[in-house]
Amino acid sequence: MNINLAVVKGDGIGPEIVEEGEKVLNKIGEMYGHTFTYTDILAGGCAIDATGEPLPAESVKIAKESDSVLLGAVGGPKWDTLPGHLRPERALLGLRSELGLFANVRPAKLYDALADACPLKPEISKEGLDLVIVRELIGGLYFGERGRRDAGEMGEEAFDELKYNVKEVERIGRVAFEMARKRDRKKVTSVDKANVIETSRLWRETMHKLAQEYPDVEFEDMLVDNCAMQLVRNPGQFDVIVTENMFGDILSDEASMTTGSIGMLPSSSLGETTRGMYEPIHGSAPDIAGQNKANPIATILSCAMMLRDSFNLLDEAKCIESAVAKVLDDGFRTGDIMDEGGKLLGTKEMGDKIVSYLTK
Ligand code: NAD
Secondary structure, X not given: OEEEEEEXXXXXXXXXXXXXXXXXXXXXHHHHOOEEEEEEOOOOHHHXXXXXXXXXXXXXXXXXXXXXXXXXXXXXXXXXXXXXXXXXXXXXXXXXXXXXXXXXXXXXXXXXXXXXXXOOOHXXXXXXXXXXXXXXXXXXXXXXXXXXXXXXXXXXXXXEOOOOOHHHHHHHHHHHHHHHHOOOOOXXXXXXXOOOOHHHHHHHHHHXXXXXXXXXXXXXXXXXXXXXXXXXXXXXXXXXXXXXXXXXXXXXXXXXXXXXXXXXXXXXXXOOOOOOEEEEOOOOOHHHOOOOOOOOXXXXXXXXXXXXXXXXXXXXXXXXXXXXXXXXXXXEEOHHXXXXXXXXXXXXXXXXXXXXXXXX
Protein backbone atom coordinates (compact mmCIF):
# COMPACT_ATOMS: atom_id res chain seq x y z
CA MET A 1 0.00 0.00 0.00
CA ASN A 2 1.19 3.57 -0.71
CA ILE A 3 0.17 5.85 2.14
CA ASN A 4 0.53 9.66 1.96
CA LEU A 5 0.53 11.33 5.33
CA ALA A 6 0.28 15.01 6.17
CA VAL A 7 2.40 15.52 9.27
CA VAL A 8 2.06 18.27 11.85
CA LYS A 9 5.20 18.13 13.94
CA GLY A 10 4.01 21.20 15.83
CA ASP A 11 5.61 22.69 18.91
CA GLY A 12 7.49 21.68 22.04
CA ILE A 13 8.15 17.93 22.05
CA GLY A 14 6.03 17.51 18.87
CA PRO A 15 8.93 17.17 16.39
CA GLU A 16 10.83 14.72 18.65
CA ILE A 17 7.92 12.33 19.16
CA VAL A 18 6.70 12.46 15.56
CA GLU A 19 10.18 11.47 14.38
CA GLU A 20 9.92 8.27 16.44
CA GLY A 21 6.44 7.56 15.04
CA GLU A 22 7.79 7.86 11.49
CA LYS A 23 10.72 5.59 12.39
CA VAL A 24 8.30 2.87 13.48
CA LEU A 25 6.07 3.32 10.41
CA ASN A 26 9.09 3.09 8.10
CA LYS A 27 10.12 -0.22 9.64
CA ILE A 28 6.55 -1.52 9.35
CA GLY A 29 6.64 -0.44 5.70
CA GLU A 30 9.81 -2.48 5.13
CA MET A 31 8.38 -5.54 6.89
CA TYR A 32 4.96 -5.58 5.25
CA GLY A 33 5.66 -3.94 1.88
CA HIS A 34 4.08 -0.51 2.34
CA THR A 35 5.44 2.91 1.45
CA PHE A 36 4.81 5.86 3.70
CA THR A 37 5.31 9.36 2.29
CA TYR A 38 5.32 12.29 4.70
CA THR A 39 4.50 15.89 3.87
CA ASP A 40 5.18 18.27 6.75
CA ILE A 41 2.54 20.95 7.21
CA LEU A 42 2.65 23.99 9.47
CA ALA A 43 0.06 24.24 12.24
CA GLY A 44 0.09 25.69 15.76
CA GLY A 45 2.70 28.00 17.26
CA CYS A 46 5.34 27.31 14.61
CA ALA A 47 2.78 28.28 11.94
CA ILE A 48 2.04 31.54 13.79
CA ASP A 49 5.76 32.33 13.85
CA ALA A 50 6.20 31.54 10.15
CA THR A 51 2.97 32.94 8.67
CA GLY A 52 1.10 34.92 11.34
CA GLU A 53 -1.77 32.41 11.53
CA PRO A 54 -2.19 29.08 13.37
CA LEU A 55 -3.54 27.13 10.40
CA PRO A 56 -2.44 28.39 6.97
CA ALA A 57 -4.70 27.54 4.00
CA GLU A 58 -1.83 25.59 2.39
CA SER A 59 -1.75 23.23 5.40
CA VAL A 60 -5.49 22.57 5.11
CA LYS A 61 -5.12 21.89 1.37
CA ILE A 62 -2.33 19.34 1.90
CA ALA A 63 -4.22 17.70 4.80
CA LYS A 64 -7.30 17.31 2.59
CA GLU A 65 -5.22 15.71 -0.16
CA SER A 66 -3.55 13.28 2.25
CA ASP A 67 -4.65 9.79 3.28
CA SER A 68 -4.44 10.77 6.98
CA VAL A 69 -2.88 13.31 9.31
CA LEU A 70 -0.31 12.52 12.00
CA LEU A 71 0.03 15.24 14.64
CA GLY A 72 2.56 15.69 17.47
CA ALA A 73 1.37 18.54 19.68
CA VAL A 74 0.81 22.27 19.38
CA GLY A 75 1.04 25.22 21.73
CA GLY A 76 3.33 26.60 24.40
CA PRO A 77 3.87 29.57 26.69
CA LYS A 78 5.27 31.70 23.86
CA TRP A 79 1.81 31.96 22.29
CA ASP A 80 -0.34 31.88 25.45
CA THR A 81 -1.09 35.60 25.49
CA LEU A 82 -2.37 35.82 21.90
CA PRO A 83 -6.10 36.49 21.35
CA GLY A 84 -8.35 33.38 21.01
CA HIS A 85 -8.54 33.26 17.19
CA LEU A 86 -4.73 33.30 16.97
CA ARG A 87 -4.02 30.65 19.60
CA PRO A 88 -2.19 27.50 18.42
CA GLU A 89 -5.09 25.28 19.61
CA ARG A 90 -7.22 26.91 16.88
CA ALA A 91 -5.24 24.79 14.44
CA LEU A 92 -6.62 21.60 15.98
CA LEU A 93 -10.23 22.79 15.85
CA GLY A 94 -9.68 24.11 12.33
CA LEU A 95 -8.21 20.84 11.04
CA ARG A 96 -11.00 18.79 12.63
CA SER A 97 -13.75 20.91 11.14
CA GLU A 98 -12.09 21.29 7.70
CA LEU A 99 -11.65 17.51 7.49
CA GLY A 100 -15.20 16.83 8.78
CA LEU A 101 -13.93 14.82 11.75
CA PHE A 102 -16.90 14.29 14.09
CA ALA A 103 -15.70 11.40 16.26
CA ASN A 104 -12.92 11.52 18.81
CA VAL A 105 -11.60 8.12 19.80
CA ARG A 106 -9.55 7.69 22.94
CA PRO A 107 -8.43 4.26 24.10
CA ALA A 108 -7.44 3.92 27.75
CA LYS A 109 -5.40 0.80 28.36
CA LEU A 110 -3.47 -0.22 31.44
CA TYR A 111 -0.36 -2.21 30.56
CA ASP A 112 0.46 -5.02 33.00
CA ALA A 113 4.01 -3.70 33.31
CA LEU A 114 2.72 -0.27 34.39
CA ALA A 115 0.01 -1.48 36.78
CA ASP A 116 1.71 0.35 39.67
CA ALA A 117 1.08 3.69 37.93
CA CYS A 118 -2.69 3.10 38.12
CA PRO A 119 -4.22 5.25 40.88
CA LEU A 120 -6.99 2.67 41.48
CA LYS A 121 -6.76 0.01 44.18
CA PRO A 122 -4.79 -3.09 43.07
CA GLU A 123 -7.87 -5.32 43.45
CA ILE A 124 -9.61 -3.14 40.84
CA SER A 125 -6.64 -2.64 38.49
CA LYS A 126 -5.79 -6.34 38.47
CA GLU A 127 -9.09 -6.94 36.66
CA GLY A 128 -7.54 -5.02 33.74
CA LEU A 129 -8.55 -1.86 31.94
CA ASP A 130 -8.78 -1.75 28.18
CA LEU A 131 -11.52 0.51 26.90
CA VAL A 132 -12.18 3.06 24.18
CA ILE A 133 -14.19 6.23 24.52
CA VAL A 134 -15.88 7.42 21.32
CA ARG A 135 -16.90 11.05 21.81
CA GLU A 136 -19.08 13.13 19.50
CA LEU A 137 -16.85 16.06 18.64
CA ILE A 138 -18.59 18.74 16.61
CA GLY A 139 -22.11 18.98 18.04
CA GLY A 140 -23.85 19.42 21.37
CA LEU A 141 -23.37 22.10 23.97
CA TYR A 142 -19.99 23.28 22.72
CA PHE A 143 -21.41 24.17 19.32
CA GLY A 144 -24.92 25.40 20.20
CA GLU A 145 -26.05 28.98 20.31
CA ARG A 146 -24.87 30.84 23.35
CA GLY A 147 -25.15 34.29 24.73
CA ARG A 148 -25.96 36.66 27.53
CA ARG A 149 -29.17 38.57 28.16
CA ASP A 150 -30.82 40.72 30.74
CA ALA A 151 -32.93 38.70 33.17
CA GLY A 152 -34.47 41.73 34.89
CA GLU A 153 -34.30 41.54 38.66
CA MET A 154 -32.13 38.41 38.45
CA GLY A 155 -29.35 40.33 36.73
CA GLU A 156 -27.45 39.12 33.70
CA GLU A 157 -28.25 35.63 32.40
CA ALA A 158 -26.15 33.31 30.23
CA PHE A 159 -27.40 30.44 28.08
CA ASP A 160 -25.90 27.60 26.00
CA GLU A 161 -28.07 25.55 23.67
CA LEU A 162 -27.78 21.75 23.58
CA LYS A 163 -29.13 19.98 20.53
CA TYR A 164 -28.52 16.77 18.61
CA ASN A 165 -30.33 15.35 15.58
CA VAL A 166 -30.81 11.71 14.58
CA LYS A 167 -28.19 11.88 11.82
CA GLU A 168 -25.53 13.15 14.23
CA VAL A 169 -26.28 10.42 16.76
CA GLU A 170 -26.39 7.68 14.12
CA ARG A 171 -23.05 8.55 12.59
CA ILE A 172 -21.21 8.60 15.92
CA GLY A 173 -23.04 5.42 16.93
CA ARG A 174 -21.82 3.67 13.79
CA VAL A 175 -18.22 4.58 14.59
CA ALA A 176 -18.65 2.94 18.01
CA PHE A 177 -20.37 -0.23 16.76
CA GLU A 178 -17.88 -0.70 13.92
CA MET A 179 -15.02 -0.21 16.37
CA ALA A 180 -16.50 -2.75 18.78
CA ARG A 181 -16.67 -5.27 15.92
CA LYS A 182 -12.89 -5.04 15.49
CA ARG A 183 -12.27 -5.66 19.21
CA ASP A 184 -12.27 -8.93 21.15
CA ARG A 185 -15.17 -8.22 23.54
CA LYS A 186 -17.53 -6.53 21.06
CA LYS A 187 -19.50 -4.46 23.55
CA VAL A 188 -20.89 -0.91 23.31
CA THR A 189 -22.06 1.17 26.28
CA SER A 190 -24.01 4.26 25.24
CA VAL A 191 -23.82 6.97 27.89
CA ASP A 192 -26.48 9.65 28.29
CA LYS A 193 -28.63 11.49 30.82
CA ALA A 194 -31.98 10.28 29.47
CA ASN A 195 -33.71 10.56 32.85
CA VAL A 196 -33.47 14.36 32.59
CA ILE A 197 -32.36 15.70 29.20
CA GLU A 198 -34.48 15.54 26.01
CA THR A 199 -31.45 15.33 23.67
CA SER A 200 -30.37 12.28 25.69
CA ARG A 201 -33.79 10.68 25.12
CA LEU A 202 -33.39 11.10 21.37
CA TRP A 203 -29.82 9.84 21.71
CA ARG A 204 -31.00 6.72 23.54
CA GLU A 205 -33.87 5.95 21.10
CA THR A 206 -31.51 6.34 18.14
CA MET A 207 -28.80 4.15 19.68
CA HIS A 208 -31.35 1.41 20.44
CA LYS A 209 -32.51 1.36 16.81
CA LEU A 210 -28.93 1.29 15.58
CA ALA A 211 -28.01 -1.54 17.96
CA GLN A 212 -30.48 -3.78 16.09
CA GLU A 213 -28.25 -3.53 13.01
CA TYR A 214 -25.35 -4.93 15.06
CA PRO A 215 -26.68 -8.14 16.66
CA ASP A 216 -23.11 -9.41 17.05
CA VAL A 217 -22.28 -6.50 19.38
CA GLU A 218 -23.47 -6.51 23.00
CA PHE A 219 -25.23 -3.23 23.80
CA GLU A 220 -26.22 -1.38 26.97
CA ASP A 221 -27.15 2.15 28.10
CA MET A 222 -25.76 3.85 31.15
CA LEU A 223 -26.49 7.19 32.77
CA VAL A 224 -23.48 9.50 32.76
CA ASP A 225 -23.33 9.89 36.54
CA ASN A 226 -23.27 6.12 36.97
CA CYS A 227 -20.62 5.79 34.24
CA ALA A 228 -18.35 8.33 35.99
CA MET A 229 -18.62 6.18 39.12
CA GLN A 230 -18.21 2.82 37.35
CA LEU A 231 -15.04 4.02 35.61
CA VAL A 232 -13.25 4.08 38.96
CA ARG A 233 -15.19 1.26 40.61
CA ASN A 234 -15.12 -1.38 37.91
CA PRO A 235 -13.54 -0.08 34.67
CA GLY A 236 -12.95 -3.64 33.46
CA GLN A 237 -16.67 -3.90 32.55
CA PHE A 238 -16.26 -1.43 29.64
CA ASP A 239 -15.17 -2.09 26.08
CA VAL A 240 -16.40 0.77 23.83
CA ILE A 241 -18.16 3.75 25.42
CA VAL A 242 -20.00 6.13 23.08
CA THR A 243 -21.25 9.48 24.27
CA GLU A 244 -21.98 13.10 23.39
CA ASN A 245 -19.47 15.92 23.31
CA MET A 246 -19.44 17.28 26.86
CA PHE A 247 -19.93 13.95 28.66
CA GLY A 248 -17.14 12.52 26.49
CA ASP A 249 -14.83 15.42 27.27
CA ILE A 250 -15.12 14.71 30.98
CA LEU A 251 -15.25 10.90 30.91
CA SER A 252 -12.28 10.55 28.55
CA ASP A 253 -10.06 12.57 30.90
CA GLU A 254 -11.25 10.49 33.83
CA ALA A 255 -10.50 7.26 31.96
CA SER A 256 -7.06 8.53 30.90
CA MET A 257 -6.12 9.30 34.49
CA THR A 258 -6.92 5.77 35.60
CA THR A 259 -4.08 4.49 33.40
CA GLY A 260 -1.71 6.82 35.26
CA SER A 261 0.46 7.75 32.28
CA ILE A 262 -0.29 10.62 29.91
CA GLY A 263 2.70 9.81 27.69
CA MET A 264 1.19 6.44 26.73
CA LEU A 265 -2.23 7.38 25.38
CA PRO A 266 -3.05 7.72 21.67
CA SER A 267 -6.17 9.20 20.08
CA SER A 268 -7.83 9.76 16.75
CA SER A 269 -10.46 11.97 15.19
CA LEU A 270 -12.53 10.30 12.50
CA GLY A 271 -15.18 11.33 9.97
CA GLU A 272 -17.22 9.81 7.12
CA THR A 273 -14.15 8.94 5.05
CA THR A 274 -11.18 6.79 5.97
CA ARG A 275 -9.04 9.92 6.47
CA GLY A 276 -8.46 10.55 10.16
CA MET A 277 -6.24 12.66 12.35
CA TYR A 278 -4.06 10.74 14.81
CA GLU A 279 -2.33 12.30 17.79
CA PRO A 280 -1.20 11.63 21.37
CA ILE A 281 -3.60 13.01 24.00
CA HIS A 282 -0.87 14.93 25.80
CA GLY A 283 0.24 18.46 24.97
CA SER A 284 3.54 19.93 23.81
CA ALA A 285 5.26 19.49 27.22
CA PRO A 286 7.37 22.67 26.92
CA ASP A 287 9.10 21.81 30.22
CA ILE A 288 10.98 18.89 28.62
CA ALA A 289 11.08 19.97 24.94
CA GLY A 290 14.35 19.45 23.09
CA GLN A 291 15.88 17.32 25.85
CA ASN A 292 15.30 13.82 24.46
CA LYS A 293 13.14 13.09 27.52
CA ALA A 294 9.64 12.83 26.01
CA ASN A 295 7.86 9.51 25.89
CA PRO A 296 7.15 8.75 22.20
CA ILE A 297 4.84 5.79 22.93
CA ALA A 298 1.53 7.74 22.71
CA THR A 299 2.55 8.89 19.22
CA ILE A 300 3.75 5.43 18.19
CA LEU A 301 0.45 3.93 19.39
CA SER A 302 -1.40 6.66 17.45
CA CYS A 303 0.39 5.35 14.35
CA ALA A 304 -0.87 1.85 15.19
CA MET A 305 -4.43 3.20 15.52
CA MET A 306 -4.07 4.86 12.13
CA LEU A 307 -3.00 1.60 10.48
CA ARG A 308 -6.02 -0.19 11.96
CA ASP A 309 -8.76 2.44 11.70
CA SER A 310 -7.87 4.26 8.46
CA PHE A 311 -6.14 1.54 6.43
CA ASN A 312 -7.51 -1.67 7.92
CA LEU A 313 -3.95 -2.98 8.42
CA LEU A 314 -4.78 -5.06 11.47
CA ASP A 315 -1.64 -7.23 11.59
CA GLU A 316 0.61 -4.19 11.25
CA ALA A 317 -1.25 -2.38 14.07
CA LYS A 318 -1.00 -5.43 16.33
CA CYS A 319 2.70 -5.75 15.52
CA ILE A 320 3.36 -2.22 16.86
CA GLU A 321 1.16 -2.71 19.93
CA SER A 322 2.82 -6.02 20.84
CA ALA A 323 6.29 -4.49 20.45
CA VAL A 324 5.33 -1.67 22.85
CA ALA A 325 3.95 -4.16 25.39
CA LYS A 326 7.11 -6.31 25.19
CA VAL A 327 9.44 -3.32 25.56
CA LEU A 328 7.55 -2.36 28.73
CA ASP A 329 7.53 -5.97 29.99
CA ASP A 330 11.31 -6.00 29.60
CA GLY A 331 11.56 -2.98 31.90
CA PHE A 332 12.45 -0.21 29.42
CA ARG A 333 11.05 3.17 30.46
CA THR A 334 11.13 6.86 29.64
CA GLY A 335 11.37 9.26 32.58
CA ASP A 336 7.61 9.85 32.94
CA ILE A 337 6.89 6.14 33.54
CA MET A 338 10.13 5.27 35.33
CA ASP A 339 9.81 2.87 38.26
CA GLU A 340 12.16 0.99 40.57
CA GLY A 341 14.41 -1.29 38.56
CA GLY A 342 13.32 0.28 35.25
CA LYS A 343 15.91 0.87 32.50
CA LEU A 344 15.78 4.55 31.54
CA LEU A 345 15.76 5.46 27.86
CA GLY A 346 15.57 8.79 26.02
CA THR A 347 13.00 9.58 23.31
CA LYS A 348 15.17 8.37 20.41
CA GLU A 349 16.37 5.28 22.26
CA MET A 350 12.80 4.29 23.12
CA GLY A 351 11.85 4.66 19.44
CA ASP A 352 14.84 2.51 18.42
CA LYS A 353 14.01 -0.09 21.07
CA ILE A 354 10.42 -0.43 19.84
CA VAL A 355 11.65 -0.74 16.24
CA SER A 356 14.02 -3.52 17.32
CA TYR A 357 11.09 -5.40 18.96
CA LEU A 358 8.86 -5.34 15.86
CA THR A 359 8.36 -8.91 14.69
CA LYS A 360 5.80 -10.50 12.40
P1 NAD B 1 1.12 18.68 28.63
O1 NAD B 1 0.38 17.44 28.29
O2 NAD B 1 1.93 19.28 27.54
O3 NAD B 1 2.09 18.43 29.87
C1 NAD B 1 1.62 18.05 31.15
C2 NAD B 1 2.76 17.33 31.91
O4 NAD B 1 2.94 16.04 31.34
C3 NAD B 1 4.11 18.05 31.78
O5 NAD B 1 4.82 17.90 32.97
C4 NAD B 1 4.82 17.30 30.68
O6 NAD B 1 6.22 17.31 30.76
C5 NAD B 1 4.26 15.89 30.85
N1 NAD B 1 4.19 15.19 29.54
C6 NAD B 1 3.28 15.39 28.56
N2 NAD B 1 3.53 14.60 27.51
C7 NAD B 1 4.62 13.88 27.83
C8 NAD B 1 5.37 12.88 27.15
N3 NAD B 1 5.06 12.45 25.93
N4 NAD B 1 6.44 12.35 27.78
C9 NAD B 1 6.79 12.74 29.02
N5 NAD B 1 6.11 13.68 29.72
C10 NAD B 1 5.04 14.24 29.14
O7 NAD B 1 0.04 19.73 29.16
P2 NAD B 1 0.21 21.28 29.54
O8 NAD B 1 1.53 21.50 30.21
O9 NAD B 1 -1.03 21.64 30.20
O10 NAD B 1 0.23 22.02 28.14
C11 NAD B 1 1.42 22.44 27.45
C12 NAD B 1 1.02 23.07 26.12
O11 NAD B 1 0.43 22.07 25.29
C13 NAD B 1 -0.01 24.18 26.26
O12 NAD B 1 0.33 25.22 25.37
C14 NAD B 1 -1.31 23.52 25.86
O13 NAD B 1 -2.22 24.45 25.33
C15 NAD B 1 -0.82 22.55 24.80
N6 NAD B 1 -1.70 21.37 24.60
C16 NAD B 1 -1.75 20.89 23.33
C17 NAD B 1 -2.49 19.75 23.07
C18 NAD B 1 -2.47 19.19 21.66
O14 NAD B 1 -1.66 19.59 20.85
N7 NAD B 1 -3.35 18.25 21.34
C19 NAD B 1 -3.18 19.10 24.09
C20 NAD B 1 -3.08 19.60 25.39
C21 NAD B 1 -2.32 20.75 25.63
